Amino acid sequence: MRKLARFLKNYRLQVILGPIFKLTEAVFELIVPIVTADIIDNGVRTGDVGYVWRMGGVMLLLGVVGLCCALVCQKMASIASQGFGTVLRNEMYRHINTFSHKEIDRFGTPSLITRITNDVNQLQYAVAMLIRLVIRAPFLALGAVVMAMLIDLPLAIVFLVATPLIGLVLYLVMSRSVPYFKVMQKKLDRISLISREGLSGARVIRAFSKQDHEEARFRTAANDQTDTAIRVGKLSALLNPLTYLIMNFAVIAIVWFGGMRVTSGGMTQGEVIAFVNYMSQTLLALIVVANLVVTFTKAAASAGRVNEVLETETSVPEPANGPVSPKQGAPEIAFSHVSFSYSGDGGEHGEKYAVKDLDFTIRKGETIGIIGGTGSGKSTLVSLIPRFYDVTEGSVSVEGINVKEYPFSQLREKVGMVPQLAELFSGTIASNLRWGNAHATQQELENALRIAQAKDFVDRLPLGLESPVSQGGKNFSGGQKQRLTIARALAGKPEILILDDSASALDFATDAALRRALKAETQGMTVLMVSQRVSTVKAADRILVLDDGTMAGLGTHEELMESCEVYREICLSQLSREEAAR
Numbered sequence: 001m002r003k004l005a006r007f008l009k010n011y012r013l014q015v016i017l018g019p020i021f022k023l024t025e026a027v028f029e030l031i032v033p034i035v036t037a038d039i040i041d042n043g044v045r046t047g048d049v050g051y052v053w054r055m056g057g058v059m060l061l062l063g064v065v066g067l068c069c070a071l072v073c074q075k076m077a078s079i080a081s082q083g084f085g086t087v088l089r090n091e092m093y094r095h096i097n098t099f100s101h102k103e104i105d106r107f108g109t110p111s112l113i114t115r116i117t118n119d120v121n122q123l124q125y126a127v128a129m130l131i132r133l134v135i136r137a138p139f140l141a142l143g144a145v146v147m148a149m150l151i152d153l154p155l156a157i158v159f160l161v162a163t164p165l166i167g168l169v170l171y172l173v174m175s176r177s178v179p180y181f182k183v184m185q186k187k188l189d190r191i192s193l194i195s196r197e198g199l200s201g202a203r204v205i206r207a208f209s210k211q212d213h214e215e216a217r218f219r220t221a222a223n224d225q226t227d228t229a230i231r232v233g234k235l236s237a238l239l240n241p242l243t244y245l246i247m248n249f250a251v252i253a254i255v256w257f258g259g260m261r262v263t264s265g266g267m268t269q270g271e272v273i274a275f276v277n278y279m280s281q282t283l284l285a286l287i288v289v290a291n292l293v294v295t296f297t298k299a300a301a302s303a304g305r306v307n308e309v310l311e312t313e314t315s316v317p318e319p320a321n322g323p324v325s326p327k328q329g330a331p332e333i334a335f336s337h338v339s340f341s342y343s344g345d346g347g348e349h350g351e352k353y354a355v356k357d358l359d360f361t362i363r364k365g366e367t368i369g370i371i372g373g374t375g376s377g378k379s380t381l382v383s384l385i386p387r388f389y390d391v392t393e394g395s396v397s398v399e400g401i402n403v404k405e406y407p408f409s410q411l412r413e414k415v416g417m418v419p420q421l422a423e424l425f426s427g428t429i430a431s432n433l434r435w436g437n438a439h440a441t442q443q444e445l446e447n448a449l450r451i452a453q454a455k456d457f458v459d460r461l462p463l464g465l466e467s468p469v470s471q472g473g474k475n476f477s478g479g480q481k482q483r484l485t486i487a488r489a490l491a492g493k494p495e496i497l498i499l500d501d502s503a504s505a506l507d508f509a510t511d512a513a514l515r516r517a518l519k520a521e522t523q524g525m526t527v528l529m530v531s532q533r534v535s536t537v538k539a540a541d542r543i544l545v546l547d548d549g550t551m552a553g554l555g556t557h558e559e560l561m562e563s564c565e566v567y568r569e570i571c572l573s574q575l576s577r578e579e580a581a582r
């Protein structure tokens with residue numbers, strides 16, 4: 001947790017002054033039993049009503065000043081803890097944004113969400129407790145014992161017996177329940193994962209009538225969490241009866257022995273009452289200490305999870321240099337003996353390469369079709385160009401410069417990527433398209449829509465380009481979303497356009513119109529078209545055939561029909577012999 005203290009640096013004043021105010025309140029709280037004793041001994045016993053009123057006023061004053069101190073501390077704790085949470089959350093979000101796909105895959109999106117929300121909340125609460133109670137509670141527990149000793153040392157033996165006993169009970173209960181808190185946090189992660197999958201995949205779940213299955217999965221995870229919470233609850237439930245039992249025995253002992261001391265003249269009645277008050281103050285303070293242990297144990301687990309995110313460095317670091325100049329005459333894209341494995345070790349630990357020894361070049365302005373069976377490595381290959389992942393072996397160059405040397409903004413401006421899954425963001429159609437180019441004119445946006453075959457349906461919308469897009473683009477069909485994501489990439493006027501199976505939801509006629517428009521209107525743009533459909537890639541200048549991560553062929557349709565067995569098989573599985581030969 002110490003590592004996270006840096007996020008409190010703007011709140012030093014609150015972190016220092018807050019506990020001081022709370023300590024002042026605790027001092028007043030310790031004085032109150034003495035005033036009570038004084039009222040009993042010098043006011044009640046002698047029947048001096050005026051004295052009772054005067055001292056009652058002093059007590060009220062102590063209470064009011066104590067309350068003011070507590071309120072000031074509360075405010076400081078709120079400012080510091082909320083501020084700390086905000087700064088930490090912003091930093092985590094910024095840091096997560098530097099992650100490559102590899103780190104995001106490793107943590108998993110649901111876990112990252114739980115860390116940035118629940119774990120930060122836990123830490124925020126711990127900061128508030130740190131300011132409000134970490135000094136106050138032990139001070140009060142100890143102070144009450146010391147005050148009792150100052151009043152009457154022999155009777156204070158009751159404290160010296162009862163307090164360690166209460167401490168022991170707290171220790172036994174806490175040491176058994178604390179490990180469960182860590183487990184509960186992991187189980188919460190699982191619930192978050194299932195909820196996310198279930199809610200984002202609600203349509204698929206309905207389509208496959210898997211609601212019962214998903215509900216059962218959620219119920220199992222939730223029940224699992226409940227079982228653990230109940231186990232902790234049962235343990236914690238022992239705390240109050242046991243500690244109160246000890247305290248009440250201690251009170252009996254105080255009244256019993258205190259009575260004897262009063263009879264022998266060693267103590268006054270008021271002092272016995274003060275002892276009883278100090279006893280309950282000690283107990284309450286110790287319970288607070290125990291709860292603080294729980295809070296800080298949970299916070300320590302959360303701090304570990306937050307630090308794990310903050311300390312994870314991206315596996316795709318951005319170079320420190322400024323923009324690079326392309327090499328004249330170099331191929332637009334060059335793969336030089338490229339291999340990539342998702343685990344980064346290329347099979348040493350049994351994991352195989354997703355792509356292996358890819359070696360080819362692509363000229364500027366070429367249209368390349370990339371075809372292959374599912375899982376053959378098509379998406380992996382194209383994701384190496386904009387550096388979503390870094391190659392495990394070999395190198396990828398764009399215009400003669402290794403992609404690792406490009407500043408991200410320069411590389412990603414050059415490469416327009418349309419991912420397999422069409423993602424839109426809440427806003428308007430125009431605001432989504434401007435992700436590609438913030439300064440695009442209306443004309444440029446319309447042009448991008450026209451090439452992407454999206455202009456007709458956008459024009460039919462009452463608000464046209466200003467039509468609202470709901471979260472995830474849910475108010476558009478799959479094919480419409482795909483066309484909008486293509487338009488978004490085109491709006492950025494990239495030099496290299498990658499369509500990663502991004503026309504799969506289009507009907508054949510629209511798909512063909514899209515390819516024609518791309519060919520006619522994007523002169524000079526290098527286009528990589530990933531598809532499982534032969535009809536989509538057939539007319540490309542060249543087709544790259546992937547088979548289980550390796551390159552099975554690269555050439556025109558006719559050349560590959562002649563020379564590439566894998567390509568011929570794919571063609572004949574989708575087209576008739578006549579169509580394939582055409």
Ligand SMILES: Nc1ncnc2c1ncn2[C@@H]1O[C@H](COP(=O)(O)OP(=O)(O)OP(=O)(O)O)[C@@H](O)[C@H]1O
Nearest residue numbers: 105342354372373374375376377378379380381532
């Ligand atoms: N994020 C990932 N983590 C680990 N392995 C992955 C990941 N993404 C893909 N793979 C594995 O890498 C291999 C190649 O996957 P890739 O997605 O590149 O294939 P693809 O040809 O695009 O498939 P499809 O046509 O089904 O989209 C597969 O074996 C897949 O299981």
